[in-house]
Amino acid sequence: MSISTDLLIIGAGTAGLPAAIEASNAGARVVLVEQTDRIGGTLHVSAAQMSGAGTRLQAARGIADSPQAHYEDVMRISRGTAHADLVRKAVGLGGSTIDWLMDNGFEMAPECPAILHFHEAYRTPRTCWGVDGGRSVLKVLRALFDDALSDRRIELMLHSEAVELLWNAEGIGGATIRRGTEGPSVDVSAGATVLASGGYGGNCQRFADWNDGLPLYTAALPTATGSGIELGLKAGGRLVSGQHHLPTFAGIVRTPGQPWIDWDSLPQLTPQVRPPWEIYVGRDGRRFVQEDVDSVDARERALAAIPDLTFFAVFDDRIRRDAPPLLPGWSADALAAACNGHASFHVAKTLGELAGATGIDGSGLADTIETYNEAVAGRRPDPLGRQHLPLPIAEPPFRAIMMHGMVLKTAAGLAVDEALRVLDLDDRPIPGLYALGEAIGGGTLSGNAFVGGMSVTPALGFGRWLGLSLGRAAVAGRAADAVTV
Numbered sequence: 032m033s034i035s036t037d038l039l040i041i042g043a044g045t046a047g048l049p050a051a052i053e054a055s056n057a058g059a060r061v062v063l064v065e066q067t068d069r070i071g072g073t074l075h076v077s078a079a080q081m082s083g084a085g086t087r088l089q090a091a092r093g094i095a096d097s098p099q100a101h102y103e104d105v106m107r108i109s110r111g112t113a114h115a116d117l118v119r120k121a122v123g124l125g126g127s128t129i130d131w132l133m134d135n136g137f138e139m140a141p142e143c144p145a146i147l148h149f150h151e152a153y154r155t156p157r158t159c160w161g162v163d164g165g166r167s168v169l170k171v172l173r174a175l176f177d178d179a180l181s182d183r184r185i186e187l188m189l190h191s192e193a194v195e196l197l198w199n200a201e202g203i204g205g206a207t208i209r210r211g212t213e214g215p216s217v218d219v220s221a222g223a224t225v226l227a228s229g230g231y232g233g234n235c236q237r238f239a240d241w242n243d244g245l246p247l248y249t250a251a252l253p254t255a256t257g258s259g260i261e262l263g264l265k266a267g268g269r270l271v272s273g274q275h276h277l278p279t280f281a282g283i284v285r286t287p288g289q290p291w292i293d294w295d296s297l298p299q300l301t302p303q304v305r306p307p308w309e310i311y312v313g314r315d316g317r318r319f320v321q322e323d324v325d326s327v328d329a330r331e332r333a334l335a336a337i338p339d340l341t342f343f344a345v346f347d348d349r350i351r352r353d354a355p356p357l358l359p360g361w362s363a364d365a366l367a368a369a370c371n372g373h374a375s376f377h378v379a380k381t382l383g384e385l386a387g388a389t390g391i392d393g394s395g396l397a398d399t400i401e402t403y404n405e406a407v408a409g410r411r412p413d414p415l416g417r418q419h420l421p422l423p424i425a426e427p428p429f430r431a432i433m434m435h436g437m438v439l440k441t442a443a444g445l446a447v448d449e450a451l452r453v454l455d456l457d458d459r460p461i462p463g464l465y466a467l468g469e470a471i472g473g474g475t476l477s478g479n480a481f482v483g484g485m486s487v488t489p490a491l492g493f494g495r496w497l498g499l500s501l502g503r504a505a506v507a508g509r510a511a512d513a514v515t516v
């Protein structure tokens with residue numbers, strides 16, 4: 032069986048949905064294929080904090096901002112390692128993307144736009160998010176998408192995985208789509224094929240292959256397999272930005288031995304929100320970072336130097352009683368249950384026992400705590416420069432919670448030019464093949480850092496831009512054919 036269309040979009044997520052909406056608005060015929068049984072992709076779990084400069088909301092709040100200022104902030108935070116031309120394009124689209132969401136009923140959280148500290152802070156309040164995170168963005172996209180579907184301008188194929196790209200005389204001319212897990216295949220021939228298939232944060236093997244063998248701890252969905260990137264590579268594309276992986280600070284696994292981070296119940300490790308009462312130690316029992324340093328980038332880089340991206344938050348019983356909750360999303364019952372069975376949680380009568388239970392080096396831990404307690408007592412400065420020293424770690428039982436540097440988006444992806452055409456090994460565009468969203472690599476727009484909002488906003492903005500451009504081109508091409516005939 033085969034289908035013909037103007038535009039084939041692979042992946043009905045953050046980038047694929049706006050691309051489909053705008054291409055169909057431009058009058059193009061669109062086939063959108065999605066391997067799962069629902070549209071939305073990562074928007075179902077993403078916080079979807081977006082960054083856009085020059086929004087109407089900023090103007091209404093008297094916040095002066097511009098794409099140039101946003102660009103400079105991205106390049107400062109990424110230390111110049113993000114792709115400058117693509118960042119310029121992304122920040123140029125960011126403000127209008129947020130305004131477009133607002134025009135279409137987006138329910139913005141009332142405290143936006145803000146400066147946040149979960150990722151390295153911007154200098155200007157430009158971060159916006161919905162009252163229901165990514166699901167607020169999806170609500171807007173779904174309404175627009177449903178309109179286009181009901182007008183039969185888009186054909187949506189769920190349970191449909193792109194398994195191979197098809198070549199024709201000009202270049203990539205569509206893809207083979209497998210329906211269901213073992214269903215029949217359909218060849219979709221298309222004037223343009225767009226890889227909007229997301230990253231690979233749900234795939235341990237690809238993560239190790241494309242990120243120097245690192246272990247994966249992840250809040251991404253298991254459907255983030257990287258198969259679309261793989262298709263682009265098989266078509267001759269080039270992998271970029273893999274060297275830019277930086278772990279996000281930090282989470283606890285749902286089930287020990289598995290890579291899945293409990294995203295809904297993250298520990299509160301942002302010192303601007305909750306100054307730390309615990310110390311963070313590696314398996315050698317040594318602290319590896321000043322826990323209250325303002326810069327999350329500094330904490331993430333220190334964590335990246337630990338080969339298994341694993342550390343322990345260590346504290347005592349008095350800190351447990353007196354400190355604001357380290358795990359605000361956990362009920363007392365859930366915490367008690369975790370301490371009795373979850374292998375990331377440890378309680379012990381002595382520091383030696385705690386070391387034995389966790390595998391932390393005992394003498395390293397004892398030295399570290401002795402030195403830390405002296406700093407708390409004011410007998411010497413903290414060796415790492417920590418300022419927030421509320422209580423010593425002295426009262427049994429002692430506790431340690433194992434935490435990991437985690438993935439929210441994956442760094443590596445397909446090289447593209449500013450028209451989002453996939454580039455081959457010689458930097459030439461592969462005709463007919465485009466990519467956007469996480470498929471172009473999270474490191475492309477954030478470089479060797481985590482720049483807030485620089486995944487969801489460009490996925491939406493590039494999606495709209497590419498859908499409109501390819502949609503218009505398809506309609507113009509058809510009109511030209513009609514004239515020729």
Ligand SMILES: Cc1cc2nc3c(=O)[nH]c(=O)nc-3n(C[C@H](O)[C@H](O)[C@H](O)COP(=O)(O)OP(=O)(O)OC[C@H]3O[C@@H](n4cnc5c(N)ncnc54)[C@H](O)[C@@H]3O)c2cc1C
Nearest residue numbers: 042044045046066072073077079080193229468469486487
């Ligand atoms: C927990 C979490 C929090 C985050 N918070 C933020 C944030 O606050 N701000 C921010 O900017 N970024 C954030 N991110 C990252 C951001 O959400 C993602 O990078 C972005 O949503 C990815 O968009 P995408 O369109 O590229 O991929 P997705 O939205 O994942 O869509 C890809 C779609 O393609 C489908 N697909 C894949 N392969 C195939 C195939 N071969 N055939 C058919 N379909 C296929 C998938 O099933 C999926 O539906 C977060 C990510 C996570 C996991």
